[in-house]
Amino acid sequence: MDLEKLKYPIGKFDCPSNITAEIQQAWISILEHFPNRLNNLVSNLSEDQLNTPYRPGGWTVRQTIHHVYDSHHNAYNRFKWALTEALPTIKVYDEKAWAETAEAKKAPIELSLAALNSLHAKWVYLIKGLSHEQLLREFHHPDRNRNYTLAETVGSYAWHSNHHYAHIENLLKREGW
Numbered sequence: 001m002d003l004e005k006l007k008y009p010i011g012k013f014d015c016p017s018n019i020t021a022e023i024q025q026a027w028i029s030i031l032e033h034f035p036n037r038l039n040n041l042v043s044n045l046s047e048d049q050l051n052t053p054y055r056p057g058g059w060t061v062r063q064t065i066h067h068v069y070d071s072h073h074n075a076y077n078r079f080k081w082a083l084t085e086a087l088p089t090i091k092v093y094d095e096k097a098w099a100e101t102a103e104a105k106k107a108p109i110e111l112s113l114a115a116l117n118s119l120h121a122k123w124v125y126l127i128k129g130l131s132h133e134q135l136l137r138e139f140h141h142p143d144r145n146r147n148y149t150l151a152e153t154v155g156s157y158a159w160h161s162n163h164h165y166a167h168i169e170n171l172l173k174r175e176g177w
Contacts, residue, residue, distance in 0.1 A: 003055070003056070006054075006055035006056075006058070006167075006170075007055065007058075008163070009163070009166035009167060009170050010159070010162055010163055010166050013155065013156050013159040013160075013163075015152045015155055015156070016155075019151045019152065019155065023155070024135070024151060024154060024155075026158075027154045027155045027157075027158035028124060028127055028128060028154065028158075030158035030161055030162060031120055031123065031124050031127070031154070031157060031158055031161060032120065032124045034116075034120060034161040034162075034165070035113065035116045035117040035120045035121075036117075037165060038065070038068070038113065038116065038161075038165060038168075039113050039117070041165065041168055041169060041172070042061065042065065042109060042113075042168060043113075045061065045177070049061065049175075049177060050062040050109060052171065052175070054167040054168055054170070054171045055167070055171075058167070059099050060105070061109075061168055061171065062104075062105065062106075062107075062109055063099045063104050063105060064164050064167060064168060065109045065112050065113065065168075066099070066103065066104040066107065066109070066111075066112045067095060067098070067099050067104065067164070068112070068116065068160070068161070068164050069112035069115050069116050069119070070093075070095070070098050070104075071095065071157075071160060072116065072119055072120070072123070072157060072160075072161075073115075073119060074091075074093060075123075075153065075157050076119060076122070076123050076126075077090075078090050078139050078153065079123070079126060079127075079150055079153070081139055082137045082138060082139040082150055083130075083134060083137060083150075087138055087139065087140055087147065088139050088140065089139070089140045089142055090139050090140065090141055090142070092141065092142060092143045127150075127154060130150065134150065135149065135150045135151040135154070136149050136150070136151060137149065137150050138150075139153075
């Protein structure tokens with residue numbers, strides 16, 4: 001099997017240069033429904049299935065679920081910084097190292113699933129209340145040495161949700177689970 005397709009089952013995020021209201025609404029809908037979709041996908045998996053990597057050399061399903069929560073929690077904080085500070089420089093984190101912590105490797109997925117549900121409800125509420133001008137506010141990503149608008153960040157995390165959902169869904173299909 002093609003390793004690149006296993007890594008990026010829906011392709012890499014390609015942000016449109018013109019983010020229309022329709023595109024933004026579609027992205028918000030993805031964020032709004034993602035926690036339930038993910039919960040429905042993984043709620044009946046066994047411990048062995050949760051401890052199976054979604055691809056050779058990749059994270060286990062469990063690590064992937066905990067990673068999504070960690071990543072989206074950090075994204076929510078980036079939104080708050082961008083809304084309350086003038087071009088804040090965000091704190092980056094080593095997602096690979098975070099996925100190797102004992103909690104990410106062993107904790108029940110229900111912890112991150114419940115947290116994702118609450119986080120996304122609050123995050124979507126925040127996003128839906130933003131004006132067009134607020135969606136154009138930016139933060140600086142020091143590792144990438146570029147600024148990101150909140151509008152494109154909504155799209156990036158909608159993609160991120162579907163990206164990791166596809167990792168797990170494709171594993172389930174390949175294994176016949």
